[in-house]
Amino acid sequence: MSDAKPIEVFYWPTPNGWKITIMLEECGLPYVVRPIHIGKGEQLTPDFLAISPNNKIPAIIDPDGPDGAPITIFESGAILRYFGEKTGLFYPRDLRARVAVDEWLFWQVSGLGPMAGQAHHFRIYAPEKIPYAIDRFTAEVERLYGVMDRRLSAHPYLAGEDYTIADIACFGWVKLWDRQGIDLARFPAIGRWLAAIKARPAVQRGLAVGSDGRKRGESDG
Known part of the structure; x- marks a missing residue:
């Protein structure tokens, strides 16, 4: 390529x-x-x-x-x-395997991402601390972590045995668990999964891209 x-x-x-x-x-x-x-x-x-x-x-x-x-x-x-x-x-070619990936990808884009984003907003960025909103979105994110932890207790990755776009989709949100008010120790399977993905060199390179479009450590020279 x-x-x-x-x-x-x-x-x-x-x-x-x-x-x-x-x-x-x-x-x-x-x-x-x-x-x-x-x-x-x-x-x-x-x-x-x-x-x-x-x-x-x-x-x-x-x-x-x-x-x-x-x-x-x-x-x-x-x-x-x-x-x-x-x-x-x-992203597998086999239809049955692809359905499993799509389930967890759509779970992230419709649930985990929006709810974690609202938790970030009301816990960190909102000019007024609204207890109802903080409690509501923190509790929903915690529920979603429970769903994810149960899945990862039975499988190494979200869609099954292989690392897929479903894991890539969820990783960035789960990486910020502390900003969502989550006690990660309560979700050991997620902790294992998170550490495995963080260790991937491509993940580290992708995370290193900064606000200027460069990877950390790059220069003009």
């Missing part, structure tokens, strides 16, 4: 942004990061909205899309599935 044109990744270092840089590193696809500073409202510019109409990162432009034509994609789950299908990696 060394001759391929780089994929443009519209990114900010958040759990959803990390999904894409981790997947690209795992797959060995060439990419270039286009930082979108969400704190400055850059996600609301017309140019970005043309790619991501929901004004959220991440989004991508793949110059070598289906049939060789460029394609733009928004929504992190859709991007992960696209890369899995494009490369044949971390």
